[in-house]
Amino acid sequence: MKTKIGFYRKKLNITQEELAQKVEVTRQTIISLEQGKYNPSLELAYRLTRALGQKKIEDVFLLNSR
């Protein structure tokens, strides 16, 4: 699943490590998410969306994109 995590993270000017600490995952997981290699649980998707300052999950995670 493609995501706009990297886009919003850079917009907020925070590092992968800082985002990882905010949502309580490892930096490696943030890297995998940004590369679209890992699909998070609903809970993690919500936490990431909030941490990136967005209101809708679908603004961050792009379903039906391969």
Place this chain on the structure above:
Amino acid sequence: MVIAKPQWFVRRKYGGWGLMPKTWQGWIYSLIMIIIVLGLVNAPLDMKYKIVIILAAAIFFFIDIGSAMIRLKDEREKIHEAVAERNALWAVLLVLVIGISYQAAESAVKGNYSSMDWFLVAAVFVALVVKAVSNIWLDRKD
């Protein structure tokens, strides 16, 4: 009471089981643990007391580190850990079954089962029980 915090460590992936220090707090904890263990080993105590105290310290650190491992929150790491542990278990079970089969065949040829290592059989049986109990718990949990 637990001391080790999960955010101080990362999961050990490539060199065995346990945790690796990630933050300075994790490194301090590891250093203190080593100092305590080395101190106890070299302490001028009667051997029987020394063994008991070292065992108590080892149990404490095992529980403390184990608690931190369980509380590691990264879901992707947990999934990877589960798959890696499953693969390791299958490898161990394969070796155990090969070993038990060889011993059973050898014993059958000799007509004497006293040379079988029943500890290996017990290990496989314990694995079966733990898997069954885990599945029962997981089915009830969600």
